[in-house]
Amino acid sequence: MAWFFGKKQQEPELVEPPLQFVRPGAPIPQLNPFLYVHARMIVLNALAARADVVRVTFTGQKAQVQYQIDGVYHNREVLAGQTGAGIVAIYKLFAGFDLKKRVPQQEGAFEIHHLQNRIPCRVEDKLVKGAEILSLYLDTGKPRPQKLTEMGLDEERAEQLKAAMEEPGVVLVTAPPHLGYSTVFNAVVRLIDRYMRDVVMVQSVHDREEEVENAAPTTFDPDKGETPATVIPELLLRYPNVICVRKVADKETMALLLEQPEKERLVVTGLLARDDTEALYRAMALCDEPQKLLSQLKAVVGHRVLRKLCEQCKHPYPPPPQLLQQLGIPQGKIRAFFKPGPPRLPPEEIERMQKEGIPIVCPQCQGIGYLGQTGLFELLMFNDQVRQLFQRPTQDLDAVRQALRKLGHRTPLDEGILLAAKGITSIQEVSRVLKV
Ligand SMILES: [Zn+2]
Numbered sequence: 001m002a003w004f005f006g007k008k009q010q011e012p013e014l015v016e017p018p019l020q021f022v023r024p025g026a027p028i029p030q031l032n033p034f035l036y037v038h039a040r041m042i043v044l045n046a047l048a049a050r051a052d053v054v055r056v057t058f059t060g061q062k063a064q065v066q067y068q069i070d071g072v073y074h075n076r077e078v079l080a081g082q083t084g085a086g087i088v089a090i091y092k093l094f095a096g097f098d099l100k101k102r103v104p105q106q107e108g109a110f111e112i113h114h115l116q117n118r119i120p121c122r123v124e125d126k127l128v129k130g131a132e133i134l135s136l137y138l139d140t141g142k143p144r145p146q147k148l149t150e151m152g153l154d155e156e157r158a159e160q161l162k163a164a165m166e167e168p169g170v171v172l173v174t175a176p177p178h179l180g181y182s183t184v185f186n187a188v189v190r191l192i193d194r195y196m197r198d199v200v201m202v203q204s205v206h207d208r209e210e211e212v213e214n215a216a217p218t219t220f221d222p223d224k225g226e227t228p229a230t231v232i233p234e235l236l237l238r239y240p241n242v243i244c245v246r247k248v249a250d251k252e253t254m255a256l257l258l259e260q261p262e263k264e265r266l267v268v269t270g271l272l273a274r275d276d277t278e279a280l281y282r283a284m285a286l287c288d289e290p291q292k293l294l295s296q297l298k299a300v301v302g303h304r305v306l307r308k309l310c311e312q313c314k315h316p317y318p319p320p321p322q323l324l325q326q327l328g329i330p331q332g333k334i335r336a337f338f339k340p341g342p343p344r345l346p347p348e349e350i351e352r353m354q355k356e357g358i359p360i361v362c363p364q365c366q367g368i369g370y371l372g373q374t375g376l377f378e379l380l381m382f383n384d385q386v387r388q389l390f391q392r393p394t395q396d397l398d399a400v401r402q403a404l405r406k407l408g409h410r411t412p413l414d415e416g417i418l419l420a421a422k423g424i425t426s427i428q429e430v431s432r433v434l435k436v
Helices: 033-048 081-094 155-164 180-190 228-236 250-260 275-285 291-297 321-327 347-356 384-389 397-406 412-421 427-434
Strands: 019-022 054-056 062-069 073-081 107-113 116-128 131-138 168-175 199-204 218-219 242-245 266-272 297-311 314-317 337-340 370-381
Touching: 019 033, 019 370, 033 062, 033 073, 033 081, 033 107, 033 131, 054 073, 062 081, 073 081, 073 427, 081 107, 081 116, 081 131, 081 321, 155 168, 155 297, 155 370, 168 180, 168 291, 180 266, 180 297, 199 228, 199 412, 218 228, 228 242, 228 250, 228 397, 250 266, 250 291, 266 275, 266 297, 275 291, 275 297, 275 337, 275 397, 291 297, 297 337, 297 412, 297 427, 337 412, 337 427, 370 412, 384 397, 412 427
Parallel strands: 168 266, 168 297, 199 218, 199 242, 242 266
Antiparallel strands: 019 107, 054 062, 054 131, 062 073, 107 116, 116 131, 297 370, 314 337
């Protein structure tokens, strides 16, 4: 296929980036060499910036390129209309899309060969309010955390949860959409001794989750009107000790799950929500007998992902009294919070950079101020006092949260302030993640 967009671009020379796109089994399409170099440079820069996703939002007049780094999108270059269209078309062509079709959503994949690495790249294209959003998901093989303690939960609480899961009952997992729900769900399942106990896992055929060793998934197909309840009866014939349902969204499944603790089984399930309190009320709304759920609950595990401050360029500052007041922290309790600042570089290095016109940014985080991620856990262990709080239906979830706090329960905000006081993250990041 001939592939050319208008006249050649006014670019002085073509430097081949050390990176190729490959669609296994498909011939290499004929491409405008300038656009192809540009399309690859965008991905090369994304990899250098530790990005997991490249997103191009194309509106016809222009295309905005963004990189997702540690879960946050950062604006990068803006491409003029024709260049943007050409580059988007190159990604789509390698992903095997039909360029003539304008369907609401297409998915495909290709490989990126970069030096010695082969990086699988999933491509998703959708139309949102007249804009075309193309996302390249770069699977660079970054190890995902496996254990709750690697995700920010302290040993003591991890042990507490593990002990509770040795008995029959229900454990609910929750996280906001797209933010590491499956990683935390898997880590909770990993607390179970899967060699001593028979663990079954139920998930949708559309779930692309990493598998937990010794908990092979059984799938149901929502497109055929199936739910977890479609496959659970057959799984029960195996007399499992633990039933894990990745997400519970219907009453029939919930009812079936609530029968299991009476048969000495543990149930691990969950749903997407902002925090434990919201998750619990949502789960109760799926029950004909919410009391049954309350009586069987062992714990609710809530998780939020946040970015860690870059060690190289974080700086302490005394917390403004007004902020402390706002957060409900007594004066003098916290000596310092931390925030990103200028990089700590030797003066001669700064002088050299100034002379050579190099922007003075932190080499460690490339000026973002954050590097890597950790988690905020909200672990709600159930006892009679906690159960009591959820007895009556309510619209005022904040009142329930306050009551939990009085019982000594640490809310996500309390956890966030603790991390900020330790200098692991900034109070700005806590407020971004918790929207407070
Ligand atoms: Zn830095």
